[in-house]
Amino acid sequence: MNTPHRSGARPARAHFFTILLFACLAWTPAQATVESLPELRKALAVNRALPAPPELTEEALSRRSRVRDVTLSPNGAWLAYQETDGQGASVNVLNLASGATKRLSANVARQELHWSNDSVVLFLAGVDGLQALSVQDGAVSTIAAFDSRLEQKFVARDPRRARHVLVEQFDRAAMRYQLTRLAADGSREELYEGPGKLLDFLLDADGQLAVIITRDDNFEQSVQRRQGGKWSEVTRCKRLRACSLVALDGTRLAMIANRDDDRRALFEFDLAQGNSRLLHSDPLALADLRQVLLAPGSGKPLFAVYDAPRRRNLGLSAAARQAGVDIERRFPDSNISVSASTRHWLLTERGAQLSQERYWLYDPARRSFEPVLEALGDPIPQAQLARKIALDYRASDGVLVHGYLSLPPGRDAATVPLLTMVHGGPWSRVDSDYSALVQLLVNRGVAVFQPNFRASTGHGLLYQLAPGARFGNGRVQGDIIDGVRWLQSHGVGDPRRLAIMGDSFGGYSTLLALTHTPELFQFGMALSPPVDFARTMKLAAAADAPFAMTLADMGIDLGDSAAMKRISDAAPAALAGALRKPLLIMAGARDDKVEIATIRAYAARLKDQDSPVSLLVDPDEGHNPRKAITRQAYVYLLLRLVERYLGGPGVPAAGPELSAYLDLHLKLNGSLP
Numbered sequence: 001m002n003t004p005h006r007s008g009a010r011p012a013r014a015h016f017f018t019i020l021l022f023a024c025l026a027w028t029p030a031q032a033t034v035e036s037l038p039e040l041r042k043a044l045a046v047n048r049a050l051p052a053p054p055e056l057t058e059e060a061l062s063r064r065s066r067v068r069d070v071t072l073s074p075n076g077a078w079l080a081y082q083e084t085d086g087q088g089a090s091v092n093v094l095n096l097a098s099g100a101t102k103r104l105s106a107n108v109a110r111q112e113l114h115w116s117n118d119s120v121v122l123f124l125a126g127v128d129g130l131q132a133l134s135v136q137d138g139a140v141s142t143i144a145a146f147d148s149r150l151e152q153k154f155v156a157r158d159p160r161r162a163r164h165v166l167v168e169q170f171d172r173a174a175m176r177y178q179l180t181r182l183a184a185d186g187s188r189e190e191l192y193e194g195p196g197k198l199l200d201f202l203l204d205a206d207g208q209l210a211v212i213i214t215r216d217d218n219f220e221q222s223v224q225r226r227q228g229g230k231w232s233e234v235t236r237c238k239r240l241r242a243c244s245l246v247a248l249d250g251t252r253l254a255m256i257a258n259r260d261d262d263r264r265a266l267f268e269f270d271l272a273q274g275n276s277r278l279l280h281s282d283p284l285a286l287a288d289l290r291q292v293l294l295a296p297g298s299g300k301p302l303f304a305v306y307d308a309p310r311r312r313n314l315g316l317s318a319a320a321r322q323a324g325v326d327i328e329r330r331f332p333d334s335n336i337s338v339s340a341s342t343r344h345w346l347l348t349e350r351g352a353q354l355s356q357e358r359y360w361l362y363d364p365a366r367r368s369f370e371p372v373l374e375a376l377g378d379p380i381p382q383a384q385l386a387r388k389i390a391l392d393y394r395a396s397d398g399v400l401v402h403g404y405l406s407l408p409p410g411r412d413a414a415t416v417p418l419l420t421m422v423h424g425g426p427w428s429r430v431d432s433d434y435s436a437l438v439q440l441l442v443n444r445g446v447a448v449f450q451p452n453f454r455a456s457t458g459h460g461l462l463y464q465l466a467p468g469a470r471f472g473n474g475r476v477q478g479d480i481i482d483g484v485r486w487l488q489s490h491g492v493g494d495p496r497r498l499a500i501m502g503d504s505f506g507g508y509s510t511l512l513a514l515t516h517t518p519e520l521f522q523f524g525m526a527l528s529p530p531v532d533f534a535r536t537m538k539l540a541a542a543a544d545a546p547f548a549m550t551l552a553d554m555g556i557d558l559g560d561s562a563a564m565k566r567i568s569d570a571a572p573a574a575l576a577g578a579l580r581k582p583l584l585i586m587a588g589a590r591d592d593k594v595e596i597a598t599i600r601a602y603a604a605r606l607k608d609q610d611s612p613v614s615l616l617v618d619p620d621e622g623h624n625p626r627k628a629i630t631r632q633a634y635v636y637l638l639l640r641l642v643e644r645y646l647g648g649p650g651v652p653a654a655g656p657e658l659s660a661y662l663d664l665h666l667k668l669n670g671s672l673p
Helices: 037-048 058-062 318-330 436-443 461-465 475-489 505-516 533-543 545-553 561-569 572-578 596-608 628-646 656-665
Strands: 067-072 078-084 089-095 101-108 112-115 121-125 129-134 140-145 153-157 164-171 176-183 188-194 200-203 209-215 221-227 230-237 244-249 252-258 264-270 275-280 289-294 301-306 312-315 335-340 345-350 358-363 368-372 389-394 400-406 418-422 447-452 498-503 523-527 583-588 613-618 666-669
Touching (some): 037 389, 067 112, 101 129, 112 153, 121 153, 188 209, 209 244, 252 289, 289 335, 301 318, 312 318, 318 358, 389 475, 400 436, 400 475, 418 475, 418 505, 436 447, 436 628, 447 475, 498 505, 505 572, 505 583, 523 628, 533 545, 533 561, 572 596, 583 628, 613 628, 613 656, 628 656, 656 666
Parallel strands (some): 418 447, 418 498, 498 523, 523 583, 583 613
Antiparallel strands (some): 067 078, 078 089, 089 101, 112 121, 121 129, 129 140, 153 164, 176 188, 200 209, 209 221, 221 230, 244 252, 252 264, 264 275, 289 301, 301 312, 335 345, 345 358, 358 368, 400 447, 613 666
């Protein structure tokens, strides 16, 4: 049976750095994979033999595609997409049989495109409401206006009705949730109302709710089925072990859940017998199951999708396995997202060397590939960009840790600077997709190391939970430093030209590195860094009680004074006297995650002891930069640091606007005199 695919990410709860998805991921035991040293040596040799690329501009590296939101109609006859022209966006459809393109609407706001089930209407879903756009004549009608106070939003295309969608609202004041079916003509049908949000659901053949997931007061998930007009619990999913519904076939429920409290996998629950069996887990024993794609028409599971070390689409039927082999053979280094119809499949290709997405049609009958929408792109030639090399290295305690390395093409890896870029969170991850900042650094001759240290998501719940409360100069920081030293021992990076940078938690890690391992690095750059991680976690938990519960589940007991003291005692704020290497900090005065006063006080102490510290505080920015000029300053100052301390190429003088911005906000500048 078909299941609606909910728009965007599944419900998640914001925490103080990133979005911490309750769909947590699994750890690989050290013996489960082979270390990548032979592959690394081969990659170093291949990279050294490549031609050196031309210098690429920041503008070219950051240039986005004119095409976005490409979506295939359910009958496989049309591609819909939005095209930007600098002034606005238009909605267009491409007839895949004739090759003719038709513009349906011009100057539309940023909206998501969703096909009706009969491929006749395009639904345009935005934050303000929902419109129906006729593919035949371009007629537009507004079918819903959204009230932000009621948290109204589009959920999914209705798989059981020809021209219907599903929308939800949550009245927080009244604590009432509603799920509603809306038709293209504006008519509506209430499907569910209750005191709490539905986290996921499946519809039966009659278009009524058959299985739902709710969350109780203890933040555990309850999977329930409708029987005799009443809801009864099928199973429960503990905190940090979220379940996702996939498909319902009679009494057989396909669902994603954690296998042995570790990696997420695909299970089948027999609702009649009350038992379950494993259908699919990662054959590499490396990654969580990201999602399951369903076959058009039958709604049966088609592909199991895994994201590490890159996107893998593993077939769940004989035909899908053959298609998966075709895709892997055709795109061995890319991340491919599949959207299936009853005729063609749309493949969206991404990767470290693709500055813009590429789109392909795959014909499963002919097993052929055809590019589409090529003329609308303006990408950088792939050969001028660097690969991301997947790494597996042993930490000092013997556990296998994962990450990525990007190298300047045509250079000897042992002779180039190496910059370690630490991701935020810490409960998030780096993937193998394109990064304009990484490519800019590599193009300027700097190798970039991006570790997915323990606490990172994507490699299992045990991997994520492994650090416990060791967030001072402990296990997490050890994984990062061990990775730098492992690369050094295998010929990556000039040992006299190493640096470290990061945003949010990555900024905290940067400060830790300059405090506890100053001999390694020539400079650090930190955006919005907490200077005492224990204090930051306590403040976040005080403002969000469920977050304290989540931290406890991860082995971080904020009431454990000894554990919190160990973090605080190792914190940069407590050891400012140990930091003597050049440091640049950027922060926003309106940061609601990290106290700006603590950053100012920390920088002042460094200045008083004559440490080479620079501090830029934008009074209008928050935790994450929003303004283009702030992002421009970030890149400019980073390149200046690379030039001064790593021997990077010269940086052109800042233009008038950027110079004025720096003069206004860079009040403390000891690292870039």
